Amino acid sequence: MNKLRVIDRKKETDISTYPPDLIRNFSIIAHIDHGKSTLADRLLELTGVISKTGKNKQVLDKLKVERERGITVKAQSASMFYEYNGQKYLMNLIDTPGHVDFSYEVSRSLAACQGTILLVDAAQGIQAQTVANFYLAFGEGLAVVPMLNKVDLPTAEPERAAQQIESTFEIDASKILHMSAKTGLGVDAVLPSVIENMPPPSGSIDQPFKALLFDTWYDKYVGVVCLMAIKDGSIRKGDRIVSNHSKQKYEVTEVGIMHPEPSPTTSLQVGQVGYITCNMKSVSEAHVGDTFYRDKHPVEALPGFVPAKSMVFAGVFPIDADEFARLDESIQKLTLNDSSVSVHKETSAALGQGWRLGFLGTLHMDVFRQRLEEEYDASILITAPTVPYQIKYRDGTTRFIRTPADFPDVHTMQDNVESTMEPFVLATMIFPERYLGQMLELCTLHRGEIQNHVYIDEARVLLKCRLPMAEIVSDFFDKLKSKSQGFASFDYEEAGYEASDLVKMEVLLNNEAVDALASVMHRSSSVVAGRDMAKRLREVIRRQLFDIIIQTAANGKVVARETVKQLRKNVTAKCYGGDITRKMKLLNKQKEGKKRMKKFGKVELPQEAFLTVMTKSE
């Protein structure tokens, strides 16, 4: 059946005929661009969930921002019906994000599965995230079924990639499926392999209802929608369920499967994965990892999750203070569907009321910023992404510093501070051997401590390095990619705090420190960074009617100085009758541009100025 199925919300499908035996809950894990989304599309097409036209390209990537970047931010699930060996199976594909920033989302969705397809690009072979995700899945006790994709590419080397998989993960190379999700070659064998090689969900229909909440989103019509994996028993409309975490009770208004849009069913039973709506008002009531049970029939809770820890912080401020309320609403709406963003209100002497937001990584932050600007038409200033530093005081107390402006000044440092500490990460990089020199240099340049490097096949190196997190939060990844011509892959995990010689870098404009431009850095890079920052600020700050003196100071000591000379002449030479309309258009456009500038004293700063202090030029 290749026609697009019309979803009739009033008609409920009966899926009670699918006992756990005939169910498979699986996900696809892969490094970015190895074809996860394309494969997902193919499977949905194959099972008739979506039609074969090009419009359905990568259906599971719902958000516009995701489509633009070719990444999945939000995990979704889709249920498919598949006939195999005379039996009808219910196949639940739980989609997982592909980026290291979202490893939290990956682990949440894995807990709903019993197996996972490990998809590897036959031309690129194993990459850092392949490794990271494999261990995540393996750690959850999932059956990992490796498959090779893109075998149609002229650069594909399937045998070599299969060998890599065998040597890295100790999986028999001969059992690995070869396919091309793009052309469809070999895709027919995927679902049979899933059925044969992955276990069905365990659990009993006779046991009291127990479900794992592994994802939620907010729908403006029905409220919070919860994605659940039913571990025992069953649930239907009208049932009363209880959250194990909050002990709050809810009445179920609808249950169903994602097909790929929400399709109501008469019930959801043990082993099945689907959505439940229960008049839950706010996403904050839904705790991912929570266990739900039927009212008056409590069960033993499932092991929960470790909540995501923010790794990268950025200050977000409205350019126009009057826009604070509207921006507040927009941020609330955006975080409604992304509970991994930490939100703290903050007031800056320079920028007024705003927020310090915590993200899982720079990509996470960038996607968020883009959505805020595009979907909510927000005019915002983003200040330097920072990592949380730790200050140990002489009196034994410790304090986390999340805003550079809060970093102690040189006097406090001398009198009260025992040590300053910064967070470290353990990074894994995989790249072709010929880039080894460049990669080692990149790490040392960024104050890295090489732990080891091994050859994972005759041409590829895996490098482990301990790096200050501050060094990787802005453009490290970009540099990694450019120095390896795109071949290097990167992943990292937290590795604790370590004492470090840190200084506070301040920017002064006409002798006044601009808090919003402050940053914290290691002493070794302060002079060079200070000089660079001053130069780049001079380039982005536009001339005004007076001289602007830019100074950068590390711990109070000036390291660089630049001047933006006053504007001497700014007047249109010719302005006669025919020029009036054009002149007024230009003037109003310039006025609009001015609105996006932030004034500090008399000095106007464009958005670029704040971005300048965030990145280092080479």
Add this chain to the structure above:
Amino acid sequence: MKVPFSLYVHWPYCTFLCRFCAFSKARVPAKGVEHERITSALLKELRTSLAPHKDKVLQSIYFGGGTPSLAQPRNIAQIIEAANSLVPLASDAEITLESNPTSAEVGKMRDFKQAGVTRYSIGIQTLNDRTLARMGRLHTGAEGLAAVDRARALFPGKVSFDMIFGFEGQTLDQWQKELETVLKHADNHMSVYQLTVEPGTPLFRDRNAQRVVLPSGDLSAQMYESAVEMCTAKGFRHYEVSNYAVPGSESMHNVGYWQGRQWVGIGPSAHSRFIDPSSNQRISSMRLPDIQRWAQHCEKFGHGTAKSTVISDADAKQEAVVFGLRMLDGITDRRFASVSGGQSLKDYLHMDRVQQYVDDGYLLWNSTDAQLAPTERGLEVIDSILIDIVP
């Protein structure tokens, strides 16, 4: 008292095309200009457009283009006559014709005077022959000066000329020397422009391709300041950003633009700005730029209007301030009232910022006369100031 009105006539042909010119024009066709056809179209458009304004008085007519001095003096006479018959000319009406300094055109001066032209404006641009050639102009600096001298004999006290500074390779010293020479020949009025690179011009393409490098912003500022200094020293008043006049000899037509006088423009690409007597709305309109199409429309419909929009009160107020402040006399509440419906400048502008500029020496605010004006220093950076003080 009758409402003053102006007429602009666009004569679109040129014998040579200047590389910096952004006006709508065309080279004289091989078989020559269709003088009668063009004039006939102009007259048709003139009759259609001036008819609603019979109750006004015609304060000025300006022949621009293109090169209006390439027109036949008798056609110029016809247009002036036709205009006068519809909207009577004021007794002191100013009728200006723009001209290039080539000998052919200089030779027609007397005939233009007879046709009714009262004021002559000559495009000298620069005395540097090499620059003139590079810019595509087919005359010399000497011819430019000679043209001014001849015009002064025929139109005493009513001669103006255009100068441009900021050409490639020009030094401050060269510019000052040019100014000194030109001032020796000046009559009562001169326009001094900084060379502006307009999109769509050959100069624009040259600059983008880096075939030409223009003087820095700071050097241009020095040249501008020299012009102000030297012209003022010679008795000219710097009454507008790029215009200098012996007091009393300001360009009536152009002052009209800056002070919000109504006018109608005829000819291809000409702009108009007037209050439609039937609807009382402020209208801004433009004629078709293509000469052939414009002529066809005039023949068929009586005019060649391409588009027409209503100017809102908010826009009109903005314009009044933006253009008023290009003049050293600035703008008064009295003049502002005609577009603001009585709102005072004090209530309209961001006065706190105005005060800051007054304190810093860029603006002058006379509260008794409710007059806001720029200082010379303010005029030089007026575009920055306007963005700030106008809502």
